[in-house]
Amino acid sequence: MPHIEITHGLPGISGLFAQRPDTAAVLSRLAETLLRGASPLGRGERELIAAHVSNLNCTAFCSDSHSAFAAAQLDGGAGLVASVLADVDTAPVTPLVRALLKVAAEVQAKAAPVSDEAIAAARAEGATDTHIHDTVLIAAAFAMFNRYVNGLATDVPADPSFYDAAAELIVNHGYEAAR
Template identity: 50%
Template sequence: MAHIQLLNDQLPGIVGLLDYRRETAQPLSALAEILLRGDSTLSSGEREMIASYVSFKNECHFCHSSHGAAAAAHLNKDANFLDDIKLGFVKTPVSAKLRTLLNIAAHVQQGGKKVTEADIAAARKEGATDREIHDTVLIAAAFCMYNRYVDGLGTWAPPGNDAYMPMGEKLAKEGYMVY
C-alpha cells in the first residue's frame, strides 16, 4: 500500500501517482514522451533500455520492468530481456556506442559529477553525438527522479516480468501522453 491515499490504489507504480495528481502528470508524461519517443538518432528501444537500466540501478522494480518491457516491445524481445538488462546486456547485442552511453547513464545514476571527460571521450570515439550524450544524461537524470517519486511514495508493483509485457506494448505503441 502506498504511503499516501491514492485515488485508485489498484494502479501500480507511477500510474497511480499520475492519476492522483493530474496537474503534475501532464508535464511528467510530456517529459517521458519527448525523451523516450521524440525525435532522436537513438531509437526508442535504445532510450527505453537506458531508462530501464538506470531504474534497475536505482532498485526501482516498477520503472525497470515497465521500461524494460517497452524496450522489449520496440526490439521484438520477450520477457527474459528484462533479466538481461539487470545483467548489463550480456545476451543482447549492444553497439559499442550504446554501451558507452549506458556507462554514462550509470555514472549519472551514481551522481552527476561521476560522469568524466573520459566517459564523454569514449562515447564520442564510438560515434555518439553531443545530442545523444545530452539526451542520455537527461534520460538518466529524469529516471532518477521518476524512480524516487515511485519508490518514495511506496507504490506497489507486480513481481514478475510477464506482468509488464502488455504495459510495455502499450507504451511502445501509444506513448506516455495519457493525461
C-alpha cells in the same frame, strides 16, 4: 503499502498519475519527449537507458516497465534487456549503446559531471553531442521518476502481465495517451 492514499488502486507511477492528473500531464509530456521524440537514439535504446537507470536505482516498477517497453522495441527482446541489466559489459549491444549506458550509470550514481573517460569512450564509438545530451537527460529524469515512485512506496504489480499490457499501450500510443 504506499505512503499516500492511492484511490485508483493502480501500481507505481500509474497510481500517482491517476491521483494527480495535474502533475501527470507534465511528467507524461516529459517522458513522451525524452523517450519518443526526436533523437539519434531509437525508442528502444532510450527505453533501455531508462530501464538500466531504474534497475540501478532499485526501482522495480520502473525497471520492469521500461524493460518491457524496451523489449517490445528492440531486436533481441526481453533476453537482450535482461542481459543489459545483468551485465552491461557482456550484453549483446552495440559499442555505442554500451558506452552510453555507462554514461547513464555515471549520471545515476551521483550528481556530478560525467567523467571525461566515459564521454571519450562514447565519442570513440560515434556518440554525437545529441547522443550524449539525450542519454544524460534520460538518466537524470529517471533518477527523478525513480525517487518519486520509491519515495512514496508505491505498489508493484502482482501480475507480471501488467507490464506487457503497458508496453503495448506505450509502444502504440505513447506516454500521454497512457495517463
